Amino acid sequence: MPxxxxxxxxxxxxxxxxxxxxxxxxxxxAKPFDRFQFERLGYFCVDAGCKExxxxxxxxxxxxxxxxxxxxxxx
Numbered sequence: 643m644p645x646x647x648x649x650x651x652x653x654x655x656x657x658x659x660x661x662x663x664x665x666x667x668x669x670x671x672a673k674p675f676d677r678f679q680f681e682r683l684g685y686f687c688v689d690a691g692c693k694e695x696x697x698x699x700x701x702x703x704x705x706x707x708x709x710x711x712x713x714x715x716x717x
Contacts, residue, residue, distance in 0.1 A: 665699075672697040 643649070669678065674690040684705050689698035 669697055669699075670695050677702070 665680070672678070672688045674688050674692065676688045678686050678688075678699065680686060680699075682705065684701050685703040686699035687702050689700050692698040
């Protein structure tokens with residue numbers, strides 16, 4: 643690591659996205675480490691440090707975006 647730098651200097655500033663209110667009401671009962679697939683977004687795991695009734699979902703894997711590939715070939 644370059645001198646005078648730490649790992650936070652290399653974190654993508656766009657890596658945190660906070661989105662409220664777009665999940666089914668049943669996810670409010672999610673417990674830490676429960677896993678979900680959100681359509682067209684990817685797979686998520688409930689954060690270990692979240693509060694009851696306020697789950698925080700960390701994306702663990704994205705889904706393939708085939709439409710982006712198709713649009714690139716159509717040009």
